[in-house]
Amino acid sequence: xxxxxPRSALGLAISxxxxxxxxxxxxxxxxxxxxxxxxxxxxxxxTVHPNVVDPDVFYDKSGNLWMVYGSxxxxxxxxKMDNSTGKPYSGQGYGKKLLGENHSRIEAPYILYSPQSDYxxxxxxxxxxxxxxGYNIRVARSKNPDGPYYDxxxxxxxxxxxPSGTLFNDKAIEPFAAKLMGNFRFTESGIGYVxxxxxxxxxxxxxxxxxxxxxTRFPDQGELHQVRVHQMxxxxxxxxxxxxxxxxxETIGSYSKEEVIGSYSYINHGTEITSDIKSSLNISLNENGxxxxxxxxxxxxxxxxxxxxxxxxxxYNGVILKxxxxxxxxxxxTFTALSxxxxxxVWGSGK
Numbered sequence: 001x002x003x004x005x006p007r008s009a010l011g012l013a014i015s016x017x018x019x020x021x022x023x024x025x026x027x028x029x030x031x032x033x034x035x036x037x038x039x040x041x042x043x044x045x046x047t048v049h050p051n052v053v054d055p056d057v058f059y060d061k062s063g064n065l066w067m068v069y070g071s072x073x074x075x076x077x078x079x080k081m082d083n084s085t086g087k088p089y090s091g092q093g094y095g096k097k098l099l100g101e102n103h104s105r106i107e108a109p110y111i112l113y114s115p116q117s118d119y120x121x122x123x124x125x126x127x128x129x130x131x132x133x134g135y136n137i138r139v140a141r142s143k144n145p146d147g148p149y150y151d152x153x154x155x156x157x158x159x160x161x162x163p164s165g166t167l168f169n170d171k172a173i174e175p176f177a178a179k180l181m182g183n184f185r186f187t188e189s190g191i192g193y194v195x196x197x198x199x200x201x202x203x204x205x206x207x208x209x210x211x212x213x214x215x216t217r218f219p220d221q222g223e224l225h226q227v228r229v230h231q232m233x234x235x236x237x238x239x240x241x242x243x244x245x246x247x248x249x250e251t252i253g254s255y256s257k258e259e260v261i262g263s264y265s266y267i268n269h270g271t272e273i274t275s276d277i278k279s280s281l282n283i284s285l286n287e288n289g290x291x292x293x294x295x296x297x298x299x300x301x302x303x304x305x306x307x308x309x310x311x312x313x314x315x316y317n318g319v320i321l322k323x324x325x326x327x328x329x330x331x332x333x334t335f336t337a338l339s340x341x342x343x344x345x346v347w348g349s350g351k
Contacts, residue, residue, distance in 0.1 A: 007032035010052045010069065012086055028052075028087060029094065031073070040093030047102045047164075048074040050094055056110045056200070057081065060120070060145040068098070068122070071107035075100025075161065076124070078146050098122065098147050099140075101161035104173050105273070108198040111145065114210075115203070117238040122149045122157070123212075124177060125197035127170065131217045132275040134170070135195035138177035139240055151177045152239055152340040170273040178343045179269050180212075180242050183277040185219050186265045186349055189327025191245070192219045193228070194277060201232065201240075209251075210234070212242055219277055233336070235317045236306055241336040244347040248324040254304035255320050260333055261287050264348035266295065268311075271343050283348070307335050309346065314339050316346050325349060 010029045013022040029039055029052040038044040050070040057067045065083045070076035079088045079095035088095070100106045108125040119141040127134035140149040140157045149157040153175075160176035162169040185192030199214035210232035217225050231243045231250065243250075244267070265280035281294035291297040297311040301320070309316045318337025325332045332350035339346075 008052045010055055014086065025086070029069075038094070046073045050074045050077050050097075050100075052094075054108045054198075058111050058113075058145075061113055061115075061118075064145070066111070066145050067095075068109045068111050070100065070109060072100075072103055072105060074102075075104070076106060076109045076122075080146075096146050097158065098149055099124075099157040099160040099176075102164060102169070103167045104160070104162040105168050105170060106160070106173060110200050112201040112203065112210075113145075114234055114240075115205075116234050117141075119143060119238060120145050120149075121201070121240055122147075123199055123201055125199070126173060126177070126179075127195070127197070127273040129195055129197060129215075131194050131223055133195050134183070134273040134275050135197035136182035136269070136273065137180045137197050137199050137212070137214060137242075139180055140177045141239070151343055152237070152338065153343050174271050174273055175343070178239060178338055178345065179271050180240065180338070180345050181214075182269045182272070183275070184267045184269065184280070184347075185277050186244075186267070186280045186327060188265055188280070188351060189325055189349070191325070191327040192277065194218055194221075196228070210240065211247065212240075231321070233319045233321075235319065235338060236302070236308075237317050237338070237340055239317075239338050239340075241318045241338050241345060243321055243323060243336055244334045244349050245323040245325055248326075250321065250323055252305050252319065252321050255301070255322070255333070257287075257301055260301060260307070260320055260335075261285055262333065263293075263351045264333075264335075265351065266293075267347040268295075269345045269347070280349070285348075307337060309335070309337055311346070314342050314344075318346075323349075 012025040014025045015022040031052040033044045051073040055069040065081040068078045077095040110123040142149045194217035196216035266283045283293035316337035335348040
C-alpha cells in the first residue's frame with residue numbers, strides 16, 4: 001500500500017515580528033520517502049512511521065514545549081520541542097508514538113491541559129472527513145503530556161491500531177477513545193452535523209470556559225462544510241463533554257429539578273465509525289427520577305448543574321445547561337453526559 005500515502009513534510013518559518021516578513025527556517029520532519037531512510041534512521045515504512053501532517057504545538061503546565069502530530073499511516077506521535085528555536089530537540093527521530101499503526105483512520109491530534117482536572121486531553125478525529133466518511137471527535141487523557149493516554153473504559157491508546165496487513169480497519173479502532181460527537185440530527189428542529197471533526201480546543205481562564213472548534217458537514221447538504229464552536233465542560237469523572245448546541249454566549253448556572261423535568265430529544269453517539277446519521281429519540285425526564293419513552297432508565301441531579309443518567313444499565317455523568325436552539329428558535333434545557341463503561345456520549349435537547 002505504499003502508493004496510498006503521499007510524501008509529506010512539516011516545516012518552520014520564523015519572523016522577528018507578528019506580521020513578518022517570515023523566513024524559511026527549513027524542514028522539521030519528512031515522511032513518504034520510499035526506499036529512503038526515515039527520521040529514525042530506518043527505511044521509511046508507512047505502516048509504522050507517521051504521515052507528518054496535522055501538527056499541534058502546545059506548552060505543558062511546566063512551560064515545556066511539545067508538538068503532537070500525525071495522520072493515518074503509522075499513527076500519532078509527539079516530540080519535545082526547543083522553545084528557543086521552535087525545532088525538535090535532536091535525536092528523537094519521529095518522537096514517541098501515542099497510538100495508531102497500519103493505516104488506521106486516525107488524525108488531527110490536539111492536546112489541551114485542564115487546570116481543573118490536572119489532565120492532558122488528547123482529542124482525535126476517527127474516520128474520514130467527507131460526508132460519507134464517518135468523521136467523529138474522540139478524546140483520551142493522561143497525567144503527562146507525552147502519555148500514556150487512556151480512554152474512559154481504561155484502554156491504553158497505544159493499543160489502538162489496525163491489525164498487521166490491514167488498511168482502514170475501522171472495527172479495530174472503534175472501541176478506543178470516548179466518542180464525544182458523530183453524525184446526528186435532532187428530528188424536531190432539523191439541527192444536525194455530518195462528519196464533525198479536526199477539532200481544536202481552548203480554555204478561557206478569565207471566563208472559566210472550555211470551547212471546542214471543529215469543521216462539519218450537514219445532513220442532506222453534500223460536502224458543504226462550515227466551522228462550529230460549542231462549549232465544553234469537565235464532568236464529575238474528569239472527562240470533557242460537549243454541549244449539544246453551538247455556543248451562543250451561554251454560561252452554565254444553577255438549575256432546579258423542576259427546570260429539568262420535561263420532554264427531550266435524545267441522542268446516543270455510540271462508538272461506531274459510520275456514515276449513518278443518528279436521528280433523535282423522544283424521552284422524558286420525570287419527577288420521580290425515571291426516564292421513559294424510546295429509552296428507559298433513571299436520572300438525578302447532583303450539585304448545581306451535574307446530572308447522572310442510567311440507561312440500559314450504563315451510567316452517564318455530565319451537566320445540565322440552558323441553550324439557544326436555533327432550529328426551534330427558543331431557549332431549552334439540554335444535557336450532555338459521558339459513560340466510562342461504553343466510551344459513548346449522550347445528549348438531550350428540551351422541547
